[in-house]
Structures are given as C-alpha cells and as structure tokens.
Amino acid sequence: MSARPRPRPRPVAKLKQRTTTNDRTDDPPTTSTLTADEDAQFMRNRGRTAAQWKQLHQLTRNSTPVHADDDDDSEQSSHASSSPPRRLKRKKHNDQPRWQTVDVAQLQKNLLSSDGDSSDVEIIESILDTQVAGESSPNKRKRQRSRSRSITPPPALSDHQLANAKYLVRQALAVEPRAPSPTFLPDDSFDNIVLNPELAKIVEEVKKQAAQQKVDAEQTGGPEMVTLKVNWIPHPLNVAAPKPTWTREMKRHDAFRVLFEETADLASILVDHLVVTYDGKRVFPSGTPHSLRIWTEGELEACDKNTYEYMRTRRLQRSHSPPSQDDASEDEASSDDHSHTESDAESSGGDKLKLVFRSTVADDVTLTVRPTTTCGAIVKAFLKTAGLPDIYSDAPSKGKGSKMIPYPQLKIDGDKQASNAEIGEADLEDGDLVEVVGI
CATH class of the missing domain: 3.10.20.90 (Phosphatidylinositol 3-kinase Catalytic Subunit; Chain A, domain 1)
Structure with missing residues (x-):
C-alpha cells in the first residue's frame, strides 16, 4: 500500500504566528497596536509641539460640536481617541413608542362602535396617522399660551327675560292647577250626646251668661x-x-x-x-x-x-309756677274788663253765665259772662286769664306792616262763632264747655 501524500499546510498570518511562537503568557494590548497601525497611515507634522496640538483640539471642540445622527457615526466617534467627547442627545418631549401614544379612551370608544376586525385595524392606523401628523406640524410644536379664568361675573338677566323663562318652564312642565280645598264639614251636634247632670247644668249656665252679655252690649252701647x-x-x-x-x-x-x-x-x-x-x-x-x-x-x-x-x-x-305780678295785673285788668262788661250787661239787663273755656295750649279757665257779651271780648279775657300773649291781627294794638295772624274764635257744638256775635245766641247754660280754637 502506497503512502498518501501529506497535504500542504495553509499559510498562517504573521500576527497569529507571532502570538503562537511567543512564549509569554500575557497577551499584548491590541488597541495600542491598532492605533499605531492607523497612525502610520497618515503623515505627521513634526513642526508643531504638544501645546499647539492641544490648543487646536480645544478650538475644534468649542467651534464645531459633533452631533451623532446615525448609529455608525456614533460607534466610530467612540473608538476614535482624538475626537472630542460626544454631547448627549436631547430627549424629545414625546420620545415614546407609537403604540404608547394612542389615546386609550378614544380607542375603546372606536372599538366599541366598530363592527369587525378590519375596521379596528383601520381605526388604529388612522389614530396613529393623525397623531404623527399633529406632532410633525410646526404649529403644534409651539406651546399654546395659557389663559387664566375670567373673574368678571356674567351680566344680570332682566325681569322680562326671567318672566319669559319661567313661562317657558311652566309651559314645558305643564303644571296642573292646585286641587280645590276640601269642603268644610261642620262638627257633629251635641244634641244627641247625653251629659252628666252636673255637666249639663254648667253648659246651661254658660249659655245664659253668653246671651246676657250679648244683650247688655247691644242695649247699653x-x-x-x-x-x-x-x-x-x-x-x-x-x-x-x-x-x-x-x-x-x-x-x-x-x-x-x-x-x-x-x-x-x-x-x-x-x-x-x-x-x-x-x-x-x-x-x-x-x-x-x-x-x-x-x-x-x-x-x-x-x-x-x-x-x-x-x-x-x-x-x-x-300749674307748679306761682302767680307773678304781671299775671296779677292782667287778672286785675281782666276783672276790670269784666266789671265794665257786666255793668254794661246789667244796664241792659240779663242773667250771668258761668262757662268753662278749654284750649289745647292752656288749662281750663272758668269765666262769668253776660248773654250780651261778644265772643271777641270773651276771647280777650280768656287770653289774659290764661297768660297767653295777644299777638293776633284783630287786636287793637297791632301796627302797620305787621304779619296778619287770624284771631282765635269760640267753638260751640262744632260751629265757630264770629267775634261780634253775642254768647247768648248759643243757648248755653251754667257749666257748659266752650272750646277756644285758633291759638
């Protein structure tokens, strides 16, 4: 059996080979190696110092702040050590999911009024579309001006308006007229009631007393x-x-x-x-x-x-004051006048009358006069006897240009007597009362 050729090993990356051949236990930092490799791709400006580079970085941060709009840019800016720190993104007012911004009450109302499932989906989509459109409109972004409640009371209603309102309410309610009052039913008579002898005697006595009082009031009144x-x-x-x-x-x-x-x-x-x-x-x-x-x-x-x-x-x-000298002189003068009048009356003949004269400003005065004495002379004697001043227009002591004041008169049985009338024409008797009015 022939030996199978051995496959050629794949080439290994130098970085991995370096790490595998390295006998040290701790791994080198990868971030510094990547940074060094990236910096090697750019040309360095050797003419600037560290202080100048720091100043440039500071100006860049102040003048052009970096706003991360996309997720990729934010990741690249976080890995770059030379870029300034990213500012936090402001949270929007309505930064919530669309499913949380749906009005639950309105949704329930629409769901109850709808008929099928297809209409429910359409209702949800329409609500979401209206809310998104309202949030995206520029007019809705501005906050509406708050308006305080008005403290001015409403104008008062006139009388005819209130009357018309009452009439309309009565017409609408159609209030029925009040029921007539019940007829008066007289009490049952006591003729059929048999009382005890003592009570019956008391009832008879009360009836007799009531009838007697009624007769007395009618006869003597x-x-x-x-x-x-x-x-x-x-x-x-x-x-x-x-x-x-x-x-x-x-x-x-x-x-x-x-x-x-x-x-x-x-x-x-x-x-x-x-x-x-x-x-x-x-x-x-x-x-x-x-x-x-x-x-x-x-x-x-x-x-x-x-x-x-x-x-x-x-x-x-x-009544309590003692008589003064003036009053005494006036009494003497009045007595003289009376003597003159009496002498005149005696010469002509006639009887004397003792009359009581009354006024509202003085006490009763008793004078003795003749039937032929005139009422004017009697009034003058009454004024002197009562101590009243004679300031009237018929007095002989009045001067020219003075205010005319009517002279008092005698009033007998409701009729006023003239000043030149004789007192005997009134058919008076001794002790009769004569009023003096006009004082």
Whole structure:
C-alpha cells in the first residue's frame, strides 16, 4: 500500500504566528497596536509641539460640536481617541413608542362602535396617522399660551327675560292647577250626646251668661256705627301750619288701630309718633268707641308726640309756677274788663253765665259772662286769664306792616262763632264747655 501524500499546510498570518511562537503568557494590548497601525497611515507634522496640538483640539471642540445622527457615526466617534467627547442627545418631549401614544379612551370608544376586525385595524392606523401628523406640524410644536379664568361675573338677566323663562318652564312642565280645598264639614251636634247632670247644668249656665252679655252690649252701647272727627293739632310754635279735620265712620266695638294708621298716613308721620286724645285723655290703638262712651258722634284730637310732650310740659310748668305780678295785673285788668262788661250787661239787663273755656295750649279757665257779651271780648279775657300773649291781627294794638295772624274764635257744638256775635245766641247754660280754637 502506497503512502498518501501529506497535504500542504495553509499559510498562517504573521500576527497569529507571532502570538503562537511567543512564549509569554500575557497577551499584548491590541488597541495600542491598532492605533499605531492607523497612525502610520497618515503623515505627521513634526513642526508643531504638544501645546499647539492641544490648543487646536480645544478650538475644534468649542467651534464645531459633533452631533451623532446615525448609529455608525456614533460607534466610530467612540473608538476614535482624538475626537472630542460626544454631547448627549436631547430627549424629545414625546420620545415614546407609537403604540404608547394612542389615546386609550378614544380607542375603546372606536372599538366599541366598530363592527369587525378590519375596521379596528383601520381605526388604529388612522389614530396613529393623525397623531404623527399633529406632532410633525410646526404649529403644534409651539406651546399654546395659557389663559387664566375670567373673574368678571356674567351680566344680570332682566325681569322680562326671567318672566319669559319661567313661562317657558311652566309651559314645558305643564303644571296642573292646585286641587280645590276640601269642603268644610261642620262638627257633629251635641244634641244627641247625653251629659252628666252636673255637666249639663254648667253648659246651661254658660249659655245664659253668653246671651246676657250679648244683650247688655247691644242695649247699653248705642248704635252700631259711630262717626268720629279727628282734628289735627300742629305745634304751637308753628303758627302757619294747617289744621285739617278728618271724618271717619267705624263700628262701635272695633279697635282704633285702623283709625290710627289712616290718620298717620294723612299726617305723613309714623304710627308710633301719633298721639290721639279724647277730652284731654290719651287714647290708645286698642281702645274702642264703646270704651270711651261715645254714642253716635265723637271728636278726637291728634298731634305729633313732640307736640304732645311740649304742651304737657307747659301745663305742668304753669300749674307748679306761682302767680307773678304781671299775671296779677292782667287778672286785675281782666276783672276790670269784666266789671265794665257786666255793668254794661246789667244796664241792659240779663242773667250771668258761668262757662268753662278749654284750649289745647292752656288749662281750663272758668269765666262769668253776660248773654250780651261778644265772643271777641270773651276771647280777650280768656287770653289774659290764661297768660297767653295777644299777638293776633284783630287786636287793637297791632301796627302797620305787621304779619296778619287770624284771631282765635269760640267753638260751640262744632260751629265757630264770629267775634261780634253775642254768647247768648248759643243757648248755653251754667257749666257748659266752650272750646277756644285758633291759638
């Protein structure tokens, strides 16, 4: 058997041969060998020093920064030792996979509204396409300007707008009218109820008392309707103020509350500031004409609270103050006047009358007069006796150019008497009350 020729061995690379023939255990660094081989391919500039090369590298880093756009360039720049360090790439705002940028709520809504699998794929692709197009558009890259909420309140609605809205709501809801109120069912009569003898006796007594009180109220009270006259009294210092009179009819047992309210409205004051008097006594809203013993007609006086307090204070001061010399002289003068009038009356003949004169600004004054005495002379005597000044236009002491003030008059049974009228024409008796108005 012939010997088979031995195959020729393949040529081995010198680098590998060097490594295999080398008896040392540690391998030489491959990076330095590759660097030396690469540097051997370029021509070195021997005229520059290390400091100049360092300065050039520094200028290159500052002037032209290297941006790695592709993966291959980034790998080559990392292996090159002479290139400057690569800057980190800025992370984009929406640097996420496309499948994470899909709106889950919108996707679910579209999936539920879709019919088949093919429509689902189309919906996903359309959503992705719209999002990519929105991100790539230049207008979307800019952030929208934030706008604060407005604090200006909305304009108020007018009355007719509110009325129209209410009408439309009622029309839309068609609210049914309220059901009629149930009819009143009277209580069962007690005729069929049998009470104990004691309870039956008590019921009879109560019925008798109620019937007796009703009869007494009807018999002793007078007519059902009463006519009342309310005279307004202004402040004594306000001479030019009007003095109106109001007339009103009311039931006998009704309270004066309605009368007070109407009088306050006519006088343009508050009800709390109104004071009403009857025969010099104050009347309150809870009173009735029956409580004042008014038969068919009555006359009340109304004034303001300040006026009432002023007149009341003057009366108290006049009652507590001792009579002065002036008052005594005036009393003497009045007595002289009375003596003259009485002498004149006696010469003509007639009886004497003792009358009581009342006014709103002074106390009651009692004077003795003749039936032939004129009302003007009686008013002058009343002013002197009450201590009131005679500042009226009919007085004989008035001068020219002075302000005309009407002279007070006597009022008998609601009628004012003239100044030249005789007091005997009024058919008065001793002790009758005569009012002096206009002071």
